[in-house]
Amino acid sequence: MKRTxxxxxxxxxxxxxxxxxxxxxxxxVIPVYIWSDEEKLSYSKSEASFWWLxxxxxxxxxxxxxxxxxxxxxxxxxxxxxxxxxxxxxxxxVYFNERYEPDERKKDSRIAAQLESIGKEVQTFHGHLxxxxxxxxxxxxPYKVFTSYWKRCMQEVVAQPFPVPEKMxxxxxxxxxxxxxxxxxxxxxxxxEKFHQYWEPGEQVAIGKWEQFSDDGIFYYGTERDLISxxxxxxxxxYLAAGNISVKAIWYSAKxxxxxxxxxxxxxxxxxFLKQLIWRDFAYHQLIHYPDIIRLPLRKQxxxxxxxxxxxxxxxxxxxxxxxPLVDAGMRELxxxxxMHNRVRMVTxxxxxxHLLIPWGKGYSWFEKTLLDFxxxxxxMGWQWVTGCGIDCAPYFRIFNPFLQSEKFDPDGTYIxxxxxxxxxxxxxxxxxxxxxxxxxxxxxxxxIGVTYPPPIVxxxxxxxxxxxxxxxxxxx
DNA sequence: TGAAATGTTGGGGCG
DNA sequence: ACGCCCCAACATTTC
Numbered sequence: 001m002k003r004t005x006x007x008x009x010x011x012x013x014x015x016x017x018x019x020x021x022x023x024x025x026x027x028x029v030i031p032v033y034i035w036s037d038e039e040k041l042s043y044s045k046s047e048a049s050f051w052w053l054x055x056x057x058x059x060x061x062x063x064x065x066x067x068x069x070x071x072x073x074x075x076x077x078x079x080x081x082x083x084x085x086x087x088x089x090x091x092x093x094v095y096f097n098e099r100y101e102p103d104e105r106k107k108d109s110r111i112a113a114q115l116e117s118i119g120k121e122v123q124t125f126h127g128h129l130x131x132x133x134x135x136x137x138x139x140x141x142p143y144k145v146f147t148s149y150w151k152r153c154m155q156e157v158v159a160q161p162f163p164v165p166e167k168m169x170x171x172x173x174x175x176x177x178x179x180x181x182x183x184x185x186x187x188x189x190x191x192x193e194k195f196h197q198y199w200e201p202g203e204q205v206a207i208g209k210w211e212q213f214s215d216d217g218i219f220y221y222g223t224e225r226d227l228i229s230x231x232x233x234x235x236x237x238x239y240l241a242a243g244n245i246s247v248k249a250i251w252y253s254a255k256x257x258x259x260x261x262x263x264x265x266x267x268x269x270x271x272x273f274l275k276q277l278i279w280r281d282f283a284y285h286q287l288i289h290y291p292d293i294i295r296l297p298l299r300k301q302x303x304x305x306x307x308x309x310x311x312x313x314x315x316x317x318x319x320x321x322x323x324x325p326l327v328d329a330g331m332r333e334l335x336x337x338x339x340m341h342n343r344v345r346m347v348t349x350x351x352x353x354x355h356l357l358i359p360w361g362k363g364y365s366w367f368e369k370t371l372l373d374f375x376x377x378x379x380x381m382g383w384q385w386v387t388g389c390g391i392d393c394a395p396y397f398r399i400f401n402p403f404l405q406s407e408k409f410d411p412d413g414t415y416i417x418x419x420x421x422x423x424x425x426x427x428x429x430x431x432x433x434x435x436x437x438x439x440x441x442x443x444x445x446x447x448x449i450g451v452t453y454p455p456p457i458v459x460x461x462x463x464x465x466x467x468x469x470x471x472x473x474x475x476x477x
Numbered sequence: 478t479g480a481a482a483t484g485t486t487g488g489g490g491c492g
Numbered sequence: 493a494c495g496c497c498c499c500a501a502c503a504t505t506t507c
Contacts, residue, residue: 226478342478343478346478385478394478394479395479395507396507397479397480397506397507398478398479398480398507399479399480399481399507400479400480401479401480401481404479404480405479461481464480464481464507468507471507
């Protein structure tokens with residue numbers, strides 16, 4: 001019987017796992033995770049995701065065990081580890097789902113070539129996205145506008161997701177493996193213990209979350225997703241990032257709900273959720289065609305942008321002490337829960353880049369470190385979008401006003417009260433702009449500006465003007 | 478997936 | 493009754 005190694009990476013699930021499906025059909029499967037130098041480097045930068053990784057591995061192993069299989073864990077060079085398992089298990093093939101980050105792609109094709117050169121079989125599959133990310137338009141160019149990408153995608157057919165293989169046969173001998181706790185001891189630290197309060201990683205929980213969302217929240221998603229404290233998020237992003245759930249499975253399920261729905265507003269809501277999934281694909285589309293977007297602005301003139309902000313200001317942004325309630329609420333939510341509402345991500349990011357004139361790369365790195373749903377493609381696209389140096393992005397001169405944004409999207413200040421508790425007694429409208437509150441109001445709310453809550457780190461009107469002037473310097477170059 | 482500045486219009490107070 | 497001014501309220505333009 002054919003023996004195939006399944007190399008797991010950011011696809012920690014059993015359902016709709018194309019590599020696993022194919023191998024299980026053909027014979028014996030040997031699931032492997034390799035704690036390699038590349039993984040160590042990647043997760044040293046992405047500390048929150050590291051916590052998620054450990055729990056995903058534990059959950060995957062548990063899932064495999066219910067089918068009589070086991071996850072084998074190796075520490076070391078990826079090629080060496082694969083070869084070692086192949087020899088131990090007498091396996092001739094390695095199957096895995098493709099990754100699309102530039103370094104991963106290079107490394108994967110090198111390893112595949114190495115394995116093939118010594119007579120091993122390698123097969124790769126697409127499991128992470130709705131479509132292969134290298135679509136081109138009629139002119140043979142990458143798409144530069146989201147809506148045309150969206151329209152194109154709606155003409156294509158998403159590949160049918162695979163179920164969990166009914167029969168999976170594991171290997172009948174013990175292979176050398178490290179305990180998962182080998183990774184746990186590194187991944188679990190005092191600072192991220194709090195994530196347990198908010199999250200439970202893994203495939204089964206992800207599926208449960210989806211079922212709940214597709215049964216209720218999805219019908220209001222279009223109208224409520226921008227309201228910050230409406231609880232209308234699907235909360236699926238970390239599961240998607242780690243591959244605990246398949247985006248194709250979500251797509252088909254949402255499409256079915258769409259077909260069963262007649263009410264127009266509800267249909268539009270489902271449609272706008274589908275659109276968000278295409279945004280995720282679009283991020284990978286950009287990453288495939290412009291791998292430099294992780295570090296370099298796509299609009300080259302931004303390479304010479306006159307950035308100004310100080311480290312001290314950067315720190316205040318990170319810890320949520322800017323004096324702008326919505327910005328501070330967002331940054332504190334991120335630190336505490338490992339995620340941030342999408343609308344608030346735009347506002348906090350815009351604030352860093354435009355109000356403080358701090359290079360977007362600094363924000364990129366902080367989000368990389370602290371987000372449980374960190375995703376290279378999404379993060380790169382998002383920061384370039386906000387900065388105004390990316391594809392189909394916000395023009396630089398569109399500058400979010402943080403207190404108007406919170407008046408619009410957190411009108412009664414519920415979100416601010418939750419994450420900036422020292423302001424919780426402040427009434428509307430001052431909760432959005434405490435510096436304007438009369439002395440009596442501040443006193444009644446137990447607030448001393450400069451003592452219990454900081455004054456604005458920069459004046460909004462002045463910061464806006466300064467940002468526009470800075471933009472003039474690179475505009476048209 | 479903006480916000481601010483500037484322009485236009487029309488109702489109402491008032492001499 | 494009429495012109496004048498003020499200023500919301502809305503529209504357009506500019507950043």
